[in-house]
Structure formats: C-alpha cells, structure tokens
Amino acid sequence: MPLLEVQELRVEFPTRRGVLTALDGVSFAIEAGEVLGVVGESGAGKSLTGAAVIGLLEPPGRVAGGQILLDGRRIDGLPYEQMRRIRGREIGAIFQDPLTTLNPLYTVGQQLAETMLTHLPVNPAEARRRAIRWLEDVGIPGAAQRIDAYPHEFSGGMRQRVVIALALCAEPRLVIADEPTTALDVSIQAQIITLLKGLCREHGTAIMLITHDMGVIAETADRVAVMYAGRIAEIGPVRDVIKHARHPYTVGLMGSIPSLSARVERLAQIDGAMPRLAAIPPGCAFHPRCGHAFARCKSERPELMDAGGSSRAACWLHAADSASAMVAGAPREARPGDARPGDARPGAARQGVADDAR
Amino acid sequence: MFIYILSRIGQAVPVILTVTFIAFAMFAYVGDPVTIMLGQDYTEEQRQALIEALGLDQPFFVQYARFVANAVRGEFGLSYRLGRPVLSLIAERLPATLELSLVAAALALLVGVPMGVFTGLYRESWLSRAFLVFSLVGVSLPTFLIGILLILVFAVILGWLPSFGRGEVVVFGWWSTGLLTASGLKALILPSITLGLFQMTLIMRLVRAEMLEVLRTDYIKFARARGLSNRAVHFGHALKNTLVPVITITGLQLGAIVAFAIVTETVFQWPGMGLLFIQSVGYADIPVMSAYLMLIALMFVSINLIVDLLYYAVDPRLRVDRGRLGRTGV
Ligand SMILES: Nc1ncnc2c1ncn2[C@@H]1O[C@H](COP(=O)(O)OP(=O)(O)OP(=O)(O)O)[C@@H](O)[C@H]1O
Ligand SMILES: [Mg+2]
Numbered sequence: 001m002p003l004l005e006v007q008e009l010r011v012e013f014p015t016r017r018g019v020l021t022a023l024d025g026v027s028f029a030i031e032a033g034e035v036l037g038v039v040g041e042s043g044a045g046k047s048l049t050g051a052a053v054i055g056l057l058e059p060p061g062r063v064a065g066g067q068i069l070l071d072g073r074r075i076d077g078l079p080y081e082q083m084r085r086i087r088g089r090e091i092g093a094i095f096q097d098p099l100t101t102l103n104p105l106y107t108v109g110q111q112l113a114e115t116m117l118t119h120l121p122v123n124p125a126e127a128r129r130r131a132i133r134w135l136e137d138v139g140i141p142g143a144a145q146r147i148d149a150y151p152h153e154f155s156g157g158m159r160q161r162v163v164i165a166l167a168l169c170a171e172p173r174l175v176i177a178d179e180p181t182t183a184l185d186v187s188i189q190a191q192i193i194t195l196l197k198g199l200c201r202e203h204g205t206a207i208m209l210i211t212h213d214m215g216v217i218a219e220t221a222d223r224v225a226v227m228y229a230g231r232i233a234e235i236g237p238v239r240d241v242i243k244h245a246r247h248p249y250t251v252g253l254m255g256s257i258p259s260l261s262a263r264v265e266r267l268a269q270i271d272g273a274m275p276r277l278a279a280i281p282p283g284c285a286f287h288p289r290c291g292h293a294f295a296r297c298k299s300e301r302p303e304l305m306d307a308g309g310s311s312r313a314a315c316w317l318h319a320a321d322s323a324s325a326m327v328a329g330a331p332r333e334a335r336p337g338d339a340r341p342g343d344a345r346p347g348a349a350r351q352g353v354a355d356d357a358r
Numbered sequence: 359m360f361i362y363i364l365s366r367i368g369q370a371v372p373v374i375l376t377v378t379f380i381a382f383a384m385f386a387y388v389g390d391p392v393t394i395m396l397g398q399d400y401t402e403e404q405r406q407a408l409i410e411a412l413g414l415d416q417p418f419f420v421q422y423a424r425f426v427a428n429a430v431r432g433e434f435g436l437s438y439r440l441g442r443p444v445l446s447l448i449a450e451r452l453p454a455t456l457e458l459s460l461v462a463a464a465l466a467l468l469v470g471v472p473m474g475v476f477t478g479l480y481r482e483s484w485l486s487r488a489f490l491v492f493s494l495v496g497v498s499l500p501t502f503l504i505g506i507l508l509i510l511v512f513a514v515i516l517g518w519l520p521s522f523g524r525g526e527v528v529v530f531g532w533w534s535t536g537l538l539t540a541s542g543l544k545a546l547i548l549p550s551i552t553l554g555l556f557q558m559t560l561i562m563r564l565v566r567a568e569m570l571e572v573l574r575t576d577y578i579k580f581a582r583a584r585g586l587s588n589r590a591v592h593f594g595h596a597l598k599n600t601l602v603p604v605i606t607i608t609g610l611q612l613g614a615i616v617a618f619a620i621v622t623e624t625v626f627q628w629p630g631m632g633l634l635f636i637q638s639v640g641y642a643d644i645p646v647m648s649a650y651l652m653l654i655a656l657m658f659v660s661i662n663l664i665v666d667l668l669y670y671a672v673d674p675r676l677r678v679d680r681g682r683l684g685r686t687g688v
C-alpha cells in the first residue's frame with residue numbers, strides 16, 4: 001500500500017461567476033521514502049495539490065471530488081481537530097519563502113519546541129534538547145547558542161534550514177516542499193535541496209517536491225508528475241520522463257530547459273499560454289497548443305494511460321485504439337522540426353521550441 | 359536600553375516646553391488677570407502693587423522663565439475663581455478623573471480586544487456582524503449623546519443607576535476612591551461606559567483589521583501546517599503579532615480618554631479635572647486652565663514613553679534596531 005494515494009482529486013472554487021475547477025481528476029501515489037517531483041507551468045495547480053493533501057485549502061476552495069488516502073485511510077474531509085493531528089506529525093510542509101514562514105516574535109527554539117510538544121510525548125527540557133540537535137542536523141553552526149535567536153537574526157538560507165528542521169522535527173512520514181529554494185540565492189539552492197534529501201533519506205521521509213527546476217528534479221526525484229491546467233499530463237520515473245517524454249507538453253517542457261547549469265531560467269517557452277481556469281478547452285486541455293492534436297483530442301478528454309516504459313501519460317497518441325488514427329492522421333503532419341513524443345533526442349525538442357520562438 | 363530611554367526623554371522636553379509656552383501665553387494675552395482679581399473697586403496703588411506682586415512688570419522672557427520654574431515646583435498660582443492654590447484644586451480632582459479614565463480604558467481593552475479577535479476569526483458569524491454594527495454606533499454617536507441616552511434609560515426610566523456624581527468615596531491621604539463602596543462603583547458604570555465606548559469600538563476594529571491581516575501571513579499558514587492547536591495559532595501566534603499597533607493606539611487613546619473626560623464629566627457632573635476645567639473656562643480662570651493644559655501634556659508624553667518601552671518588550675526586532683541606535687549614540 002502506498003504511503004499517500006490521491007485518487008481523482010477535484011478542487012473547486014465557488015465564485016460569483018460560477019464554479020472554477022482548479023484541479024480535475026488528479027491521481028498519483030507516493031511510496032514511503034520516495035521523492036515525487038511535481039512540475040508544471042505557473043498556475044498548473046501544483047501548490048493547490050499540496051494544500052489539498054495537507055488539508056489547508058484556503059476557503060472558498062474545497063475538495064469537491066475524489067479522495068486522499070494516507071496509509072489507506074481517508075484523510076480528506078476529516079474533522080479539523082483530527083486533521084490537525086496529522087499535520088506536522090504525519091505530513092509536514094515547507095514553504096517557499098523562509099523570510100515570511102517563521103513567526104518573528106518567537107525564537108527558533110520556541111517554535112521548534114512548541115511543534116514537538118504538540119505532537120510528541122516529550123517534556124520541555126527534552127524538546128529543547130532535541131531542538132538543538134535538529135538545528136545541528138540542518139547545519140546551523142553554534143546551534144546551542146543560536147537556539148535562542150530570533151528568526152530575523154538568521155540569513156535567508158539559514159532560515160530555510162530552520163524551516164526544514166521545523167517541518168521534520170515531529171518526524172512526519174511525508175513532507176510537502178513547495179518550491180523550497182525558489183526564494184533563495186542561487187548559490188545555496190543546491191545545498192538546501194541536498195540537505196533536505198539527506199535528512200529525509202535518514203528518517204525515511206517521503207517528499208512531494210514541487211519545483212520549476214527540472215535540474216533539481218533530475219537529481220533529486222525518483223518519479224515526477226507533470227501538471228497542466230489542473231490535471232496530470234504525465235507521471236513516471238524521472239529518467240523516463242526526462243529522456244523519453246511521452247506527452248507533447250512534457251516534450252516542450254523538457255525542450256525549454258537549457259541543458260547545462262543555468263537553472264535560474266523558468267520553464268514554459270511553449271507557444272501560447274496555459275488556459276485560464278474559466279476557459280479550459282474541452283477534450284485535452286493542451287490541444288490548442290499541441291502540434292500533434294487531432295480530432296479526438298478536441299472532443300474527448302484523455303485519462304492517464306500506459307505510454308511505454310513505466311510512464312503514464314494523458315494523451316491520445318498513446319491510446320491503443322488511437323494507433324490507427326496516429327498513423328493515418330494529424331500527428332504525421334506535425335510541423336517540421338517539431339519534437340515527436342517519445343523522441344529521445346533532446347536536441348530535436350530544443351530545436352522545436354526555437355522554431356516556435358521565431 | 360538606558361540610552362534609548364534618555365533619548366526618548368530628550369525628545370519629550372521640547373514638547374513640554376512648547377506646551378508651557380502656550381500655557382504661559384494664555385496668561386499673558388487672554389484676559390487681564392489684574393482686573394479679574396481686583397474685582398470692581400480698587401485704587402491705582404492696589405493695582406500697581408498687584409502687578410508687581412504677580413511680576414507682570416517684568417520683561418516677557420523673565421516672566422516666562424519664572425513661570426516654567428514655578429511650574430516645575432508645582433506652583434501654578436492661585437485660582438482666580440476660588441482663590442485657592444491651583445495645585446491643591448487639581449490634586450483634589452485628579453483621583454476622580456484618573457479613576458474614571460482607567461476604568462474606561464480597562465473596559466475598552468477588556469471588551470474591545472476579545473471582540474476584535476472574535477470578529478477577526480469568525481468573520482461570517484452573525485455575532486461578528488452584530489459587533490460590527492454596534493461598533494459603528496460607538497464610533498459615530500457623539501459622546502455626550504451616548505451619555506444622555508444612557509442616563510435616560512438606566513437612570514431616569516429604569517432607575518437602576520445614579521445619573522450624576524461619584525457616590526460615596528473612601529479617602530486615603532490625598533487620594534480618594536469610589537472603587538471601594540457600592541454606591542461609588544454604581545456611579546462609575548454609566549460614565550465609564552460613556553467614556554470608553556468610542557475607544558472600545560476603535561480597539562475592536564483595529565484588532566479585527568490586524569487579525570485579518572496577520573491570519574493571511576505565511577507564518578500563520580506554517581503554524582497550521584505544523585499542526586499547532588487552534589488556540590496556539592490564534593492567540594500565541596496571531597494575536598501576539600497584532601499587539602504592537604494595538605499597544606500604540608491604546609496608549610494614545612489613554613491620553614485621549616483623560617482629555618475627553620471633559621465631556622463625560624460635564625454630562626455626569628463627575629467631580630474631576632475636566633469638570634474643573636469647564637467651570638474655569640466659563641470664569642476665564644487662566645491659572646487653572648494652564649495648569650490643566652500642562653498636566654495633560656505631561657500625561658501624553660509619559661504615556662508615549664511607556665508605549666515605546668512596551669514595543670521594546672513585545673517585538674524582538676526592535677531590540678536589535680534600537681540597540682544599534684543606542685550604540686551609535688543616536
Ligand atoms: N483563492 C483562489 N480563487 C480562485 N482561484 C484560485 C485560488 N487560489 C488558486 N487559484 C487558482 O488555482 C490555480 C492553481 O494555482 P496553484 O497555486 O496551485 O498554481 P501553481 O502550480 O502552484 O503555480 P506556481 O508555480 O505559480 O506556484 C491557478 O490557476 C489559480 O489561479
Ligand atoms: Mg505554487
């Protein structure tokens with residue numbers, strides 16, 4: 001049984017002009033100790049997925065369908081108090097901006113101790129002892145003295161280390177890290193990711209790692225889920241997804257990554273823009289931007305399906321019964337230079353994006 | 359820390375000096391004390407003698423310096439109206455005003471803060487809406503009208519509470535208190551509600567706005583994500599972060615309460631400094647008026663100082679910044 005299983009998750013925002021469906025049929029699983037990367041353009045629904053899992057969707061957002069299982073036990077829709085006991089203890093969270101995540105009025109030691117006293121059977125002295133050890137573990141020099149310092153006395157990178165300690169100190173089995181390094185100086189991003197991954201491996205904690213940085217995914221994640229317009233476009237082992245992307249969107253996404261170093265650059269240089277929530281097209285949400293779209297893509301929504309290797313993609317190109325259409329139809333008429341799904345040559349993909357940019 | 363306090367006191371001195379100057383200017387330019395004090399029949403010699411006795415023949419700045427020196431020693435002269443030392447007049451009235459003001463302020467805080475927290479946390483509940491409507495009334499109705507309405511309902515119609523005066527008081531040395539007798543407490547109820555209502559609604563609205571602001575912050579979301587109890591999140595993390603502005607406003611309002619006590623004291627014939635001041639205005643009793651003015655200024659300045667020190671206690675970030683200020687001698 002997977003540690004976390006999300007099935008057909010649907011998240012809605014009732015608004016004055018009708019209900020917006022922000023997540024639609026999102027399904028994935030995370031095994032104990034596994035690192036699942038989640039990527040996708042801004043607004044794809046990555047953060048919402050994390051918030052739904054930890055039960056902190058901001059009203060009026062709500063889980064309107066599907067289920068979330070932790071150890072096979074349903075946790076969506078639990079009463080507040082029961083969900084509170086799961087937060088921090090079973091599922092931890094790390095946010096993007098360490099400068100605003102810590103309460104400025106309490107010392108880091110107070111915040112750590114408070115978290116442990118809430119969840120673990122420890123007394124204040126023991127909590128303090130463990131707090132010092134956690135600060136050492138996340139690499140704060142002089143932890144025994146720094147424990148009584150306030151957040152503003154730490155640098156951004158150090159604060160994110162404190163946040164990591166806070167997220168892990170009650171020893172959750174899953175931690176949701178939502179762009180944990182985006183707000184940090186480039187020079188320390190890798191350190192923080194390495195630290196997070198190392199600590200989680202030590203404690204057997206699984207990570208749901210939300211990021212825009214494919215380089216980080218490549219180095220850190222075991223599997224990766226690619227999200228588009230509130231749906232999962234493709235999910236599979238990192239190596240497969242990066243080298244043999246099955247969904248045209250993933251192909252474009254991979255193509256837009258400069259192959260070497262320069263991780264600063266954001267993704268999404270695919271032609272066109274992701275649709276607004278109010279205007280998600282019928283059928284496959286990606287079809288207006290897709291070079292391979294054919295009739296079925298415009299009318300029928302693809303579910304995740306086996307797409308070769310261990311990957312699953314929500315794309316009709318991989319449907320067994322579409323094979324004939326594929327041979328005879330639209331995909332063959334793709335523009336010259338366009339990358340083909342499953343094409344192992346990243347060079348081709350990059351070429352395609354460059355063509356589009358012209 | 360010590361240097362910080364000194365620098366704050368240093369900043370207060372010009373404020374106090376300005377006020378003493380205004381108070382003195384009232385002496386010099388409003389009315390003619392000599393005429394007032396001599397009454398109808400006097401000789402030219404009597405007039406000259408009084409002018410010399412009051413030092414009114416001296417140059418302006420000499421008079422001012424003497425005025426300040428006297429004020430520092432607590433000598434504000436004789437009341438024109440009552441012919442008694444101003445200091446003892448004020449000392450007699452001070453306890454009544456302070457007691458009324460402090461009870462009003464306590465009421466404003468003890469009711470205003472919880473109401474603000476509640477309306478901030480449960481924005482949609484009908485009780486929150488009721489509080490908000492009520493606060494609108496508190497903010498928009500003038501104090502004297504609230505006082506008169508309360509008197510009408512609770513004193514005249516229902517007859518539960520007295521409509522004027524302080525009730526029985528117990529005297530300790532120069533201090534008199536109405537807090538120890540049943541009639542004194544009863545007499546306090548209506549005036550303190552009248553006086554505190556505006557501040558109560560102000561504090562409620564402020565706490566509510568601050569709570570809404572703070573509840574949106576990342577550190578509150580993170581506190582929830584760590585699974586802290588609602589109590590810890592709301593009161594430990596959220597409320598504490600709203601305290602700095604609340605302390606500021608409450609502190610400033612305490613000064614305002616003492617000052618606005620004039621209206622409430624007039625409506626309820628409360629024997630405090632405000633009533634004394636109003637009576638003095640009618641009589642152009644300049645020594646009493648100027649002493650009152652200076653006392654209020656001193657109170658505002660001291661309250662400001664206390665507020666600053668409280669900041670220091672609440673917010674660790676200020677400790678660092680101001681520590682630095684102190685070291686560089688600013
Ligand atoms: N309170 C809300 N009301 C309406 N729509 C919302 C609300 N919060 C989020 N959304 C919508 O949900 C969608 C997904 O948002 P989400 O924050 O999950 O994106 P994301 O993938 O994390 O993007 P980013 O990379 O920018 O963090 C967005 O289109 C956003 O506009
Ligand atoms: Mg996000």
